[in-house]
Amino acid sequence: MRLGITANSEIPEAIRVSRQVLKDLEGQDLVLESGLAGLFGRPGMPIEEMDIDALITVGGDGTILRSLQRTDAPIFGVNAGALGFLTEITGEEELRSGIHRLLAGDYFVEERIKMATRVGNERLYDATNEAAVHTAHIAKIRHFHVYVDDQLAMDVRADGIIVATPTGSTCYAMSVGGPIIDPRVDAFVIAPMAPFKFANRPLVVPASSKVKLEIARPKPCLCVIDGQHERPIEGDETVECWLAERKSRFVRLERNFYGRMREKLVCSP
Numbered sequence: 001m002r003l004g005i006t007a008n009s010e011i012p013e014a015i016r017v018s019r020q021v022l023k024d025l026e027g028q029d030l031v032l033e034s035g036l037a038g039l040f041g042r043p044g045m046p047i048e049e050m051d052i053d054a055l056i057t058v059g060g061d062g063t064i065l066r067s068l069q070r071t072d073a074p075i076f077g078v079n080a081g082a083l084g085f086l087t088e089i090t091g092e093e094e095l096r097s098g099i100h101r102l103l104a105g106d107y108f109v110e111e112r113i114k115m116a117t118r119v120g121n122e123r124l125y126d127a128t129n130e131a132a133v134h135t136a137h138i139a140k141i142r143h144f145h146v147y148v149d150d151q152l153a154m155d156v157r158a159d160g161i162i163v164a165t166p167t168g169s170t171c172y173a174m175s176v177g178g179p180i181i182d183p184r185v186d187a188f189v190i191a192p193m194a195p196f197k198f199a200n201r202p203l204v205v206p207a208s209s210k211v212k213l214e215i216a217r218p219k220p221c222l223c224v225i226d227g228q229h230e231r232p233i234e235g236d237e238t239v240e241c242w243l244a245e246r247k248s249r250f251v252r253l254e255r256n257f258y259g260r261m262r263e264k265l266v267c268s269p
Contacts, residue, residue, distance in 0.1 A: 004052040006033035008059030014080035018058045024099045047071050054251055061086045065226040068248050069125040074109045076251040085264050110252045112167050112183050113207055114244035119223050120237035126244040129168030129226045133213055133239050134160025136220035143216035148209050156200045160193040163211050163241045178202040213239040
């Protein structure tokens, strides 16, 4: 089994945990991401160039989301951040047993839908969580027309619009009042951000839908994919979202979405 390793080098705990991961995987076929390899004085390569069976990410959800924009390999997330909702392992005891199970093949791969996004004629990174289109200027509202399969679904003045996958329904979309969607459900959530009228509520639409956003009065906005990649919008470009061809894949040791939801989203501070 050939494993890749990447980490958020801005988190000291992630570097410490990465050292432990390397120790636990001593003698295995490993490939380190270039930045992490430089810290440890080892050879490395960009994630995009890795030919691996799985990628171990050490950090938080942001580390996973950045990695998923660069590889189709299954992600084995080790939490060294704050929440780590998408990660599978937290703590050194879980780390050792998790790596043992990974090497023994005692796991399954969970697939989740991704969302493709195009601004004008430019296709952006596929989103595991969401595409958020919001005003480029703080406290400046925008007027959006939102179409679902060419039917006008929302005519709303708001700070922005979030189009989220089920994975993203537990993230940004949830914070603006969107529902939590079981990741086994193929659907998108369309959620206005701070809408001017309270009646403008989030919508859940089939993932087979094509969602199109237009800015009624063209003014500068930003399209942000998974909180990682920004694309400025002058205002006269449409934003289109649809089901991506490829899926996100996660190495899982247990089927426990609802337990994870209760632990990290309901009970955690």
